[in-house]
Amino acid sequence: xxxxxxxxxxxxxxxxxxxxxxxxxxxxxxxxxxxxxxxxxxxxxxxxxxxxxxxxxxxxxxxxxxxxxxxxxxxxxxxxxxxxxxxxxxxxxxxxxxxxxxxxxxxxxxxxxxxxxxxxxxxxxxxxxxxxxx
Numbered sequence: 001x002x003x004x005x006x007x008x009x010x011x012x013x014x015x016x017x018x019x020x021x022x023x024x025x026x027x028x029x030x031x032x033x034x035x036x037x038x039x040x041x042x043x044x045x046x047x048x049x050x051x052x053x054x055x056x057x058x059x060x061x062x063x064x065x066x067x068x069x070x071x072x073x074x075x076x077x078x079x080x081x082x083x084x085x086x087x088x089x090x091x092x093x094x095x096x097x098x099x100x101x102x103x104x105x106x107x108x109x110x111x112x113x114x115x116x117x118x119x120x121x122x123x124x125x126x127x128x129x130x131x132x133x134x
């Protein structure tokens with residue numbers, strides 16, 4: 001199991017440097033995964049999934065508080081669940097998100113839909129009521 005947790009993802013290393021400085025001023029050790037690869041070839045950012053800002057697991061809560069105070073937009077996008085328009089509960093997941101798939105079937109479905117986006121009818125499914133929506 002990894003001893004690091006990703007707290008934010010950036011398209012370019014320069015965007016991450018500002019928050020890295022803020023985190024390090026609060027005595028939080030920050031690692032930027034894929035920083036040099038994206039700096040060398042900026043077009044590789046989509047293939048790699050961007051520059052990932054990672055902290056030690058024990059610093060995760062403190063780092064997320066700093067991240068939320070400095071840039072609430074980054075934390076808002078980390079929510080895996082969205083509100084369902086049918087039942088109103090915040091239990092809808094994105095169908096093509098491989099990182100939140102819990103079973104083998106969900107993983108294979110996410111891979112299939114990510115490879116063939118034109119065949120996908122719906123983007124989200126509610127766990128509470130089973131409603132599919134975009």
